[in-house]
Amino acid sequence: MCGFLGVFGNSKFNKIIEDSKVLSHRGKDDEGVVKNDDGALKFFRLSINDLSENGNQPFKINNQYIAINGEIYNHEDLRLSLEKQNVYVEKGSSDCKIASLNLVKNNISDLEGMFAGVIWDTEKKTISLFRDHLGIKPLYYLVDNQSNYLIYASEIKAILEIFKDKISNNELVSYILFNGLDTEETLYENIKSVKPGEKIKFWIEKSGEIKSCQTNFFDSNYKILKDPIEVIIPTVEDALIHAVDLHTKMDVNYAFQLSGGLDSSLLCALEKKIFSRNIYTFSISLPDAGKYNEFENQQKVSSYLNSNHVDIPFTKKDFIEDIEHLSYINDFPLIHPNSVPIYKLAKIARENFKVLISGEGADELFMGYPKYTYAIHEKTLNLFGKLLFLNNIIPRVGKFKSLFFLLNNQKSALKAFLSTRREKQNIFNNQFNYDFRKIEKSFDLGKTIQNDDMFFSLYWLLSRYDRFTMCANVEGRVPYCDKKLFDICRSIPTKYNLKRGYKKFILKNIALKYLPIEIVLQNKIGFSLPLEKWFTDSSFFISYMNYLLKSDFLSELNIELNNEIRNCNAELIIKKDINLAWKIFSIAIWLRNK
Known part of the structure; x- marks a missing residue:
């Protein structure tokens, strides 16, 4: 795992690349730099496999420089x-050296x-960027069409060192509304993300243009399995055991x-x-979280x-100590406040x-979230399915006149999704033109939610x-996101x-072989910080919220705050809607620390 x-x-930025330390937190075991008249590439290594100098990157193979951030689990087969x-x-070659060959x-x-x-081919003057099937490892790029150069990096902040x-x-509006963006987009006008499972090849024309x-x-694409559940369960079990073996x-x-x-208990048990x-x-x-503290489990x-x-x-003191630094590290406003303890x-x-090995991905693969309960009841299929489908196909949202709607007002959002076509066009600034008649009657709500989770929500969690x-x-590994297990x-x-009304029926069936029934069938608590208590007790949160509420920053971006919100103070918003308070705080602290 590296950067x-x-x-x-x-080549005018070669010195900046060579001296840069902005990604040093991603790998402190070695730094490697290569450069020529066409540019430069710097690598920060966190050594996991082959701890010798032979694993240092970039690798030079013939006329190509190759650098890989991540882990290649099938390197022995390769x-x-x-x-x-x-x-x-x-x-003894490292997994990334074998992958490069x-x-x-x-x-x-x-x-x-x-x-x-x-992959930088110095002879053909081409460079290729690529990313794994789920986008577990990050990669961003920017093409300056005026000066004709490409910048690429594992984190956005490294690109911003060169191009402001x-x-x-x-994109900021879309991000806040949908808790994420299309996997190609970022919060900046020109910086893009390499999409999961994508390779982009760049070359220099004779004119110098990129x-x-x-x-x-x-x-x-995938096909629904026709096998009976008695066959599917052991197939999944074997794939999961294999994934744990590879990831360890x-x-x-x-x-x-x-x-x-x-999820994590089963990995440990295996x-x-x-x-x-x-x-x-x-x-x-979470000593302050009451019923949401999973200490006993x-x-x-x-x-x-x-x-x-x-x-x-993990306490409020820890949260306050880390949140500013992590808002900078994340390159985006934090969607989930419960992300912060991961760092500690x-x-x-x-x-x-x-x-560290984590259970991330199991809820998406095995339908574990409470929303999947809707898929059990056929009467909700059309209504809720259309809502989720709409959420998944809107590629870009227009400018909203009301940040109150935008910031998690669920009733307004539901009304927007289910209103008439004319009303939708007004809400989305005449940019919405999808025809619901294209949605087939044989709509599979469970798969629709799962696809949205696998290729959107999970992307941002990872x-x-x-x-x-x-x-x-530290390198974080996620066995549930193993490609073979994912495909199954x-x-x-x-x-x-969702058999017999149980979410995650297949995973629970497997887990009963390795864990006591009271652990397998315990109610899902969900990791939740006591935000309302923390926000109410601290001027730290209130001052950041008021910064956003009283500043002109959003109006400079042509985002208008609803009068009802602008006329409120932070204390009142915290009391009325802690989710809205969190979003305002998250945006504000990111804007101040990015």
Whole structure:
């Protein structure tokens, strides 16, 4: 797990690239730089496999420089394939070195893992950026069409060192409304993200102009499995065990992030019972959270598995100490306040471990969220299905006249989604033109929600997990996002995941073999910070909220605050709607610290 940044098409920024430390938190074991008259590439390494200098990047293979941030879990299979092609692979080579050798001979689609990479061909004067199937690892870029150069980096802040881009009001509005953006977009006018499963090739024309073309190496199509559930359950179990095995192969110490819920508990149980390994677990407890504190569940699982466990209490003081720095690190306003404790957990774990293993992705793969309850009831299929579908197909939202609607006023949002076409056009500034008649009557609500979760919501959850583990110089691994397991799970019929009215029926069925029934069937608590209590008790939160409410920043972006909101003070908003208060605070603290 690492980070990199570079420029292509112009050497005038080579010194900035060479001296940059903005991504040093992503890898402190080594720094490598290559440069020529066409640009420069710098790599920060966090060594996980092959701790020797042979694993330092960028790699030079023939006329190509290759750098990969991430882990390639099928590197042993790639090694065997290369040897059959008479390609020499040095014994003990790192997973990324083997993947780089493969990229010279074969396709990106051969790689299985979490990765974002660059291939710089100095002879052909081309550069290619690519990213894994779910976008687990980040990669951003900007093309300056006036000066004809490309900047690319693992985090947006590295691009902003060179090009001072402007915030996009459209994207900021979309981000706040939908809790995320299309996977290509960022909050800046010119900075883009390489999409999951995408490769973008750039080259220099004789005129000096930068040109590009995109290809997708991840097949997003799938077919619903016809097998009976008795066949599907052991298939999923085998794939999950294989994923845990692959994600725990490394040359450094690792630990598990234990929430106390089903997903992380099952990973720990498989590690203990299938592979007979001693396990180390870290948990965040919330002394101020009352019924939302999962301390007892965490202790129960740890005791059952006899893990070497560390409990980390997280308080308002911790939140205030970390939130400004993390708002800068994240490159976006924080969507979920419960993201903040990830950093403290990773920072403490880093004292003895370089890798954390998390249960992220299980709720998306196995339909675990409360909203999937709607999919059990056929009467809600059309109404709710259309709402979710609409949320998924709007690529860009126009300028809103009311930030009150925009900031999580759920009744207004529901009315907007279900209003007439004319009303929708007014709400979306005449930019909405989708015809509901295109939605087929045989609409599968469960799969619609799941697709939205897998390719939108999960994308942003993985993004925050990458930022806040790497900020502590820790690699975060997510076995549930293994490509083979992912491909199987998105093909499972809705009726099997929601069988007998149970969400996550398949995963729970598997878990009963490895965990006590009271752990498997416990009610989902959900990790929730006591925001209302913290906001009410602290001037820190109120001052940031008032900064946004009273400043002209939003009006400069042509975003108008609703009078009802502008005339309120922060204390009143906190009392009336803590979710609205959080969004105002999150935007304000990001604007001040970005």
